[in-house]
Amino acid sequence: MSLKQKRLAMLLVAVPLLGIGVGLFLRAGLGSDPYTAFNLAVAAITGIDFGTMSVIDNAILIVLVVLFHRHTLGVGTVLNMVFVGYVADYFMKICDRFFGAPQNFMQQLLIMAAGVLVLSLSASLYFTAALGLAPYDTMAFILQRAVHLPFVWCRIITDSTSLVLALLLGGSAGIGTFVCACCLGPFINFFNNKLSIPLLGATRTATDATEEKE
Numbered sequence: 001m002s003l004k005q006k007r008l009a010m011l012l013v014a015v016p017l018l019g020i021g022v023g024l025f026l027r028a029g030l031g032s033d034p035y036t037a038f039n040l041a042v043a044a045i046t047g048i049d050f051g052t053m054s055v056i057d058n059a060i061l062i063v064l065v066v067l068f069h070r071h072t073l074g075v076g077t078v079l080n081m082v083f084v085g086y087v088a089d090y091f092m093k094i095c096d097r098f099f100g101a102p103q104n105f106m107q108q109l110l111i112m113a114a115g116v117l118v119l120s121l122s123a124s125l126y127f128t129a130a131l132g133l134a135p136y137d138t139m140a141f142i143l144q145r146a147v148h149l150p151f152v153w154c155r156i157i158t159d160s161t162s163l164v165l166a167l168l169l170g171g172s173a174g175i176g177t178f179v180c181a182c183c184l185g186p187f188i189n190f191f192n193n194k195l196s197i198p199l200l201g202a203t204r205t206a207t208d209a210t211e212e213k214e
Contacts, residue, residue: 019087031174041171054085074132
C-alpha cells in the first residue's frame with residue numbers, strides 16, 4: 001500500500017471513529033468533550049439539532065483557518081465537518097435502541113473512559129493522515145505557531161477555552177468534560193508516537209506534514 005493510500009485509509013477510519021467517540025461521551029452522561037459541549041450549548045440556545053450546529057460552527061471557524069493556516073484545509077476538513085456530528089447522532093440512536101441508558105455510575109465511567117480513548121485515537125489518526133484538519137483541531141496548530149508551545153499544551157488551552165465558553169453560554173459540563181480538556185492532548189500525543197506515525201511508516205508528526213504544504 002502506498003503512502004497516499006495509507007493516509008486515505010487512516011482518514012476514512014478516523015472520521016467515523018471521531019463521531020463514535022463524541023457519541024460515547026454523550027452516552028456516558030458525565031459531560032461531553034469541550035468542543036461538543038460548546039456546540040451543544042449553542043444548539044440549545046438556537047434550537048438547531050447538534051449535527052447541523054456542528055456544521056455551522058465549523059464553517060465559522062474556517063474563516064480563521066483560511067486567514068492563518070489555510071494549508072491544513074483538505075478533503076479531511078470537509079469529511080469532518082459534514083459527517084462527525086451526524087455519526088454521533090446516529091450512534092446515540094443505536095445505543096438508545098439496543099442498550100438503553102447506563103444503569104450506574106461505574107458504567108458511566110467505563111463509557112467515558114472508552115470515549116476518551118476513541119477520541120484520542122481517532123484524532124491521532126486524523127492528524128497523522130494530514131489530508132485536511134477539522135477547523136477546530138486547526139486552532140491548536142494556529143496557537144502553537146503563535147506561542148511556540150508544544151502541541152499537547154496548545155490542545156489543552158483550546159479545549160479549556162471551549163469549556164469556558166460552553167459554561168458562559170449556559171451549557172453543562174461534567175467530570176467527562178474536564179477529563180477530556182486535560183487528557184485529550186496528552187493521549188493524542190501518545191497515540192501519535194506509539195501508533196499513528198509508526199503505522200504510516202513516517203518519522204514526523206502531523207504538524208510537520210502540514211507545514212510542508214505551506
